[in-house]
Amino acid sequence: MLIYALPMAWLGEVSVQVILHETIRNLYFHVTMWFAMIFLFGFSFFHAIQFLRKGNLISDMKSTLYAEVGMVFGAVGIVTGMIWANFTWGAPWVNDPKLNGAAVALLIYIAYFILKSSITESIRRAKTASVYNIFSFVMLILLIGIMPRINDSLHPGNGGNPGFGGYALKNSMRPVFYSAVVGWTIIGLWLAEVKIKWKSKMIE
Amino acid sequence: MKRIGKLIVVILVGFLNQAFAQAEQDSLAGAPMLSLIKFEKSDTLADLNASLGGVKEIEIAAETQIPEGITISKEGIISTKAGAEFSKGIYLFELKAIGGAGEVYIVNVKLDFSRNYPLVIVNSDKIDMATGLRKDGMIWVVVAVSMILFGVIIGYLIYLDKKVSKA
Numbered sequence: 001m002l003i004y005a006l007p008m009a010w011l012g013e014v015s016v017q018v019i020l021h022e023t024i025r026n027l028y029f030h031v032t033m034w035f036a037m038i039f040l041f042g043f044s045f046f047h048a049i050q051f052l053r054k055g056n057l058i059s060d061m062k063s064t065l066y067a068e069v070g071m072v073f074g075a076v077g078i079v080t081g082m083i084w085a086n087f088t089w090g091a092p093w094v095n096d097p098k099l100n101g102a103a104v105a106l107l108i109y110i111a112y113f114i115l116k117s118s119i120t121e122s123i124r125r126a127k128t129a130s131v132y133n134i135f136s137f138v139m140l141i142l143l144i145g146i147m148p149r150i151n152d153s154l155h156p157g158n159g160g161n162p163g164f165g166g167y168a169l170k171n172s173m174r175p176v177f178y179s180a181v182v183g184w185t186i187i188g189l190w191l192a193e194v195k196i197k198w199k200s201k202m203i204e
Numbered sequence: 205m206k207r208i209g210k211l212i213v214v215i216l217v218g219f220l221n222q223a224f225a226q227a228e229q230d231s232l233a234g235a236p237m238l239s240l241i242k243f244e245k246s247d248t249l250a251d252l253n254a255s256l257g258g259v260k261e262i263e264i265a266a267e268t269q270i271p272e273g274i275t276i277s278k279e280g281i282i283s284t285k286a287g288a289e290f291s292k293g294i295y296l297f298e299l300k301a302i303g304g305a306g307e308v309y310i311v312n313v314k315l316d317f318s319r320n321y322p323l324v325i326v327n328s329d330k331i332d333m334a335t336g337l338r339k340d341g342m343i344w345v346v347v348a349v350s351m352i353l354f355g356v357i358i359g360y361l362i363y364l365d366k367k368v369s370k371a
Contacts, residue, residue: 007347016308197368
């Protein structure tokens with residue numbers, strides 16, 4: 001999917017918009033990273049619940065590793081977003097609910113890793129981290145999905161700015177965008193699987 | 205006395221008549237009049253082909269509402285249909301014009317029909333896209349670099365996966 005999406009991200013036809021110009025292509029890089037990140041944090045959230053239900057430490061390990069890979073995608077997403085903002089808004093960071101929400105959401109996940117490393121007793125650590133992971137995922141959805149829609153935001157798709165709707169996104173862009181979302185999510189899951197295999201071998 | 209009475213009645217009737225006539229006149233003045241601007245013949249309002257130095261295509265978004273009675277040719281000639289009637293007012297719409305070299309313009313058209321004569325204001329903004337990068341083929345360098353980077357990431361992932369599975 002990415003073998004198709006990557007060249008098309010540069011060569012494909014895009015909507016011609018005032019202010020955005022060619023930067024609209026960042027949709028294929030920045031937004032897809034965040035989609036992959038949300039899916040990975042979702043898997044982490046699912047395994048945190050599984051741990052709390054069944055008490056299996058493997059689920060806790062999977063939860064942490066999915067969150068780690070999710071963080072990588074989140075970091076790349078923030079960097080690509082900052083590059084875009086620098087060209088479009090004239091500054092890499094502006095005081096905007098969406099941007100601040102995204103930064104706070106990532107800081108909450110950083111706190112998750114700090115919390116995890118600060119507790120030595122394994123069962124207690126896993127239980128505390130799992131509960132905190134659930135809180136983190138709920139906060140992520142609130143901070144990047146709901147809060148910017150309540151407040152006015154500069155970010156595309158919020159505050160009345162064009163996002164995925166009608167004129168803003170040419171139909172020819174959709175197959176490339178969706179392929180990139182699926183492709184990067186699969187790469188993320190694969191990366192997490194490799195880490196899980198490696199960690200499992202270490203434990204054995 | 206009778207004469208004075210008749211005179212008073214005549215004055216009163218005259219006064220009332222005058223008052224009613226004035227009221228009728230006032231009501232007519234305040235009533236919405238059928239205010240139309242009519243084009244007997246087809247008339248060119250704007251020629252984008254000439255003003256933009258050649259237009260290859262005109263794109264009109266699905267949600268753009270072109271006033272009834274206005275026609276826009278593929279070459280960007282905005283004209284009125286013969287016999288077209290417009291209510292007095294201002295009409296605004298946006299078009300996208302593709303120039304001869306593939307350059308794109310956002311064209312804002314304002315038709316001011318609020319007076320007895322039409323006033324047409326056309327404002328075009330050129331949107332710079334990386335057409336040069338595509339024309340000289342340098343875009344392929346960008347594609348090649350991103351594909352090489354992607355290949356390296358995938359290759360490393362395959363290597364790691366195999367190494368971890370074997371261990």
